[in-house]
Amino acid sequence: MSFFEKLEAAIERNNSLLCVGLDPQLESLKGVSDPAEIESQLVAWGQRIIEQTHEVVCCYKPNFAFYEQYGLAGLRALQRTVSLIPEGIPHLLDAKRGDIGSTAQAYANAAYQQWHADAVTLSPYLGEDSIKPFLKTEGKAAFILCHTSNPSAAQVQHHGQPALYELIAETSKTWGGADQIGFVVGATQPEAMAAVRARCPEHWILAPGVGAQGGDLEAALKAGLRPDGKGLILPVSRGVIAAADPRQAAIELRDQINTLRQQAATFSKARSYKEKLVASLFETGCIKFGQFTLASGKSSPIYIDLRRVISFPALFEMVVNGYAQLARTISYDLLAGVPYAALPATAVVAARLQQPMIYPRKEVKQYGTGQAIEGAYTPGQTAVMLEDVVTSGGSIIKAAETLQQAGLQVRDVIVLVDREQGGREELHRSANLTLHAVVTIREILTLLREQNLIDAPTYQEVWAYLEQA
Ligand SMILES: O=P(O)(O)OC[C@H]1O[C@H](OP(=O)(O)OP(=O)(O)O)[C@H](O)[C@@H]1O
Ligand SMILES: O=C(O)c1cc(=O)[nH]c(=O)[nH]1
Numbered sequence: 001m002s003f004f005e006k007l008e009a010a011i012e013r014n015n016s017l018l019c020v021g022l023d024p025q026l027e028s029l030k031g032v033s034d035p036a037e038i039e040s041q042l043v044a045w046g047q048r049i050i051e052q053t054h055e056v057v058c059c060y061k062p063n064f065a066f067y068e069q070y071g072l073a074g075l076r077a078l079q080r081t082v083s084l085i086p087e088g089i090p091h092l093l094d095a096k097r098g099d100i101g102s103t104a105q106a107y108a109n110a111a112y113q114q115w116h117a118d119a120v121t122l123s124p125y126l127g128e129d130s131i132k133p134f135l136k137t138e139g140k141a142a143f144i145l146c147h148t149s150n151p152s153a154a155q156v157q158h159h160g161q162p163a164l165y166e167l168i169a170e171t172s173k174t175w176g177g178a179d180q181i182g183f184v185v186g187a188t189q190p191e192a193m194a195a196v197r198a199r200c201p202e203h204w205i206l207a208p209g210v211g212a213q214g215g216d217l218e219a220a221l222k223a224g225l226r227p228d229g230k231g232l233i234l235p236v237s238r239g240v241i242a243a244a245d246p247r248q249a250a251i252e253l254r255d256q257i258n259t260l261r262q263q264a265a266t267f268s269k270a271r272s273y274k275e276k277l278v279a280s281l282f283e284t285g286c287i288k289f290g291q292f293t294l295a296s297g298k299s300s301p302i303y304i305d306l307r308r309v310i311s312f313p314a315l316f317e318m319v320v321n322g323y324a325q326l327a328r329t330i331s332y333d334l335l336a337g338v339p340y341a342a343l344p345a346t347a348v349v350a351a352r353l354q355q356p357m358i359y360p361r362k363e364v365k366q367y368g369t370g371q372a373i374e375g376a377y378t379p380g381q382t383a384v385m386l387e388d389v390v391t392s393g394g395s396i397i398k399a400a401e402t403l404q405q406a407g408l409q410v411r412d413v414i415v416l417v418d419r420e421q422g423g424r425e426e427l428h429r430s431a432n433l434t435l436h437a438v439v440t441i442r443e444i445l446t447l448l449r450e451q452n453l454i455d456a457p458t459y460q461e462v463w464a465y466l467e468q469a
Helices: 003-014 035-053 064-068 071-082 101-114 153-157 164-172 190-199 217-224 246-283 306-311 313-327 343-353 394-405 423-431 441-450 456-468
Strands: 018-022 059-062 092-097 119-122 141-147 181-185 204-206 232-236 287-293 299-304 334-337 357-360 382-390 409-418 434-440
Touching: 018 035, 018 246, 035 071, 035 246, 059 064, 059 071, 059 232, 064 071, 064 092, 092 101, 092 141, 141 153, 141 164, 141 190, 141 204, 153 164, 164 181, 164 190, 181 190, 190 204, 190 217, 190 441, 217 232, 217 246, 246 287, 246 313, 246 434, 246 441, 299 441, 299 456, 306 313, 306 343, 306 382, 313 343, 313 382, 313 409, 313 434, 334 343, 343 357, 343 382, 357 394, 382 394, 382 423, 394 409, 394 423, 409 423, 409 441, 423 434, 434 441, 441 456
Parallel strands: 018 059, 018 232, 059 092, 092 119, 119 141, 141 181, 181 204, 204 232, 334 357, 334 382, 382 409, 409 434
Antiparallel strands: 287 299
């Protein structure tokens, strides 16, 4: 069984993303020099932790240094301890190795043949050839240090543009499949976690830093969990091994993780939808950067042109789904599209939800029926408006007036993009309308940046414009 197969099976069996770090630092060994005594105490310690927690964890992560510090006795104890890990639980050796090819091969031999690891943590500093030897053995996995949880991590890992840790994620994911490569991203850095997750939606992330290092578990889960509720391994060492009752401590941590996991998976599903939506809007030219004049007369360095969406069926489908999902949360009699940009999507949403549609015209024709509103309706009915973008809110307010003059009630508006430039407040203030947005402009900017689709100066320029607009 490969590392990831074992891991998935253990996650299912024990309903747990908790990984216990085996980091022995034994008070009782202070001043002890007899190797036999050291070895026997270390093994007894590991055995106790494993016996107490093996039904609660998805993985064990012995840290090589904590055993190595006890010399040969420590290394013998490590070998005996890992043999006590039950067959169905993977063993991820935290060794943070990294060296030139032939030496890396020797390290890989040690990790797999001496320490019987299923996976190992590695430093990417020496590049691909320092990692490859660890991937040659079938079923083994390498966790690449990407953004670590220590206080000085940013000194090096935030260097450059994109930041070094982003470059590492982007580059090292090409060194093997998602069934071979994972990443180490500290739970203390939710922004870095989100950036790595955006670049590597499938990969497993080992997220140290929960517990003694003060990582925010909820933020880490929200940023790093995949929509399927997996994709994160949460190693905790001191929080379990230093507890008076390690089993109880592990159960409490596992349950705490699982409570937050449910919410985080829902959040992650929404984020993954937004990531795909935003990437597709950008790639199809529906999000543009430059100098634009808006309907309100304002100028803007960003323009969302949703009139193009109809030419890209997969994107059109995503847009329709976004509107439909919000429409399902509102009660109404009619869907009213605001002309013109929102009309095609409104028509498809209406057909999808099997709801009647109308639309107020921008200008009344001097021929034909001369209607201000097209479609069938009865005064007194409630219409929910669908619009593409809101900036000042002027277009929506005008359309709402036309509907209201015909005796319709309007309380809610759904937009694909809220540009967060006062429209929401204006709609509420002057027309008592509640705005529901599929995505906001700041979310768009953040997701574009996280996915490396725009550079930092563009992101900063547009963000600054929004702050003063
Ligand atoms: O909140 P506001 O400040 O009113 O700005 C947003 C409106 O501006 C655009 O409409 P535009 O007048 O370009 O019309 P179109 O949909 O007919 O293309 C956009 O489609 C919104 O309707
Ligand atoms: O305010 C506008 O006119 C406007 C902004 C935007 O981003 N996209 C659009 O179609 N209109």
